[in-house]
Amino acid sequence: MAGSKTYYLTTPIYYVNDVPHIGHAYTTLACDVLARFMRLDGYDVKFLTGTDEHGQKVEKSAQAAGVDPQAFTDRVSQNFRDLVGVMDYSNDDFIRTTEPRHVASVQALWTRLVEAGDIYLGSYAGWYSVRDEAFYGTDELRDGPNGKKIAPTGAECEWVEEPSYFFRLSAWQDRLLAFYDANPDFILPPGKRNEVVAFVKGGLQDLSVSRTTFKWGIPVPGDDAHIMYVWLDALTNYITAVGYPQTEGGEFAKYWPADLHMVGKDILRFHAVYWPAFLMAAGLQPPKRVFAHGWWTIEGQKMSKSLGNVIAPETLVKTYGLDQTRYFLLREVPFGNDGDFSHAAMVRRINSELANDYGNLVQRVLSMIGKNCGAQVPQPGPFTEADEALLGRARALLGTLRAEIGVQAFHKALDAVWAVVGDANRYVDEQAPWALKKTDPARMATVLYVLAETIRHLAILTQPVMPAASSRILDQLALGPDARGFDRLGQGGALVPGTALPAPQGVFPRYVEEPKT
């Protein structure tokens, strides 16, 4: 399988100055599910995440903490590495922008861009607010006393001019538009694509890509007075991780261009405009897709430190369980849209869909097999039309999921799986194996076999979203590690009658509210 089909996907690198919250967890979760799905489907997957560790804010935070920036980032980036364990992410690499491999990569890319004539030295001038650490456009400012300009934030601005290197972004407008046109799925969802195209059509200015006002960053080759613009630094991580500047052979040849950059909607432009332009200028291929997902609100309110409603991923996992949390985040909201997290919705999903629909289906079937079939995979007789119908729907799921996961429609993929869960529950009621037990034990065995085989399909297919629970179900079907890939779906990997099965155990407990004190 290795060497044939590859899939390279990335999360953004997270800014170490932030504390990990549900939003970070969500982005990486989506990638993790995709990565697991593709691996099970036989792809050679590389799944990358990491931390963005340069910039003025980090420099200041380190200063405030009284430590040097490197020691500071060593400490805070651990928060994000810990998140990997909390959420059971299966990333293959964790990159940090302070690593030597990345510094070398960024400087190589810079040099390449200079050689290509796309970077030149100019000067950046504008109205700067020292208090806000930001430049403002003339149209944003109002006149204050003594001819001062006042920013929207109320801060006084002064005219500042500093030398800066520029990237010739303006030269790439037409080529970017041609690229979007030739690759209609480069930006998803479609609404976001339209925004980006409109933005680029509106005209592009050259981009200031160096700074001289602080030091914590990667020095510009040959001009140590400048450090590189954080986005040029940060975006390059995606090629650093596959070995850039080594582009011949190795991981770069194997994995680039990336199949997917998953990003939050707030950083779409950097990935969908600047990044392809940088890459094309360097003679490299742009990624195949950038997907911009939405944001979460909490109980209907925007997440914010001042409201005190920021949810740490650990809290969710401790309160509801890891698989439950992973399921909820991908099931509750059409992927790409904004969504709301609420306790009530979470409990509804856990109890109705996981415990009652899926968990109880597994339990009722395995329990009947345990009691009535000698705790072995039952021996089926001839299949009826109803049997074939259910098996057919279970076997058709893979095709559906490939299509939905292929466009990052996680909610639709799960919806399709639960449609079969519903079919299976209806089938149990219609076939009533508990009645067949007395009238036609052979038919009962067939019905239970069909159900066990259906559950096998469901559990194999829910592995990417709920690895632990799915694994426990597969354990209960006595399926070993080599019997859990998508290549085993369908008749080829069918359960073997007579195989001994362990005693069934519940996999999805109901969420019971703590009694009020």
Place this chain on the structure above:
RNA sequence: GGCAGCGUAGCUCAGUGGUAGAGCAGGGGAAUCAUAAUCCCUUGGUCGGGGGUUCAAAUCCCUCCGCUGCUACCA
């Protein structure tokens, strides 16, 4: 302001010209294998307001109201 999108059952949403749909919530019933889980039936909407095109509009056009996103160098 400009551009784009949205407004459909209590809630979340699907439905782009031909007798209004799903899930959840609410009501009734069946069954009893199972985590009192499951299954069946059912209440419920002048499809944001108004106007127009059409034999026929949630679906096309105009307009009004409300909401959201984008409108570059803070990440």
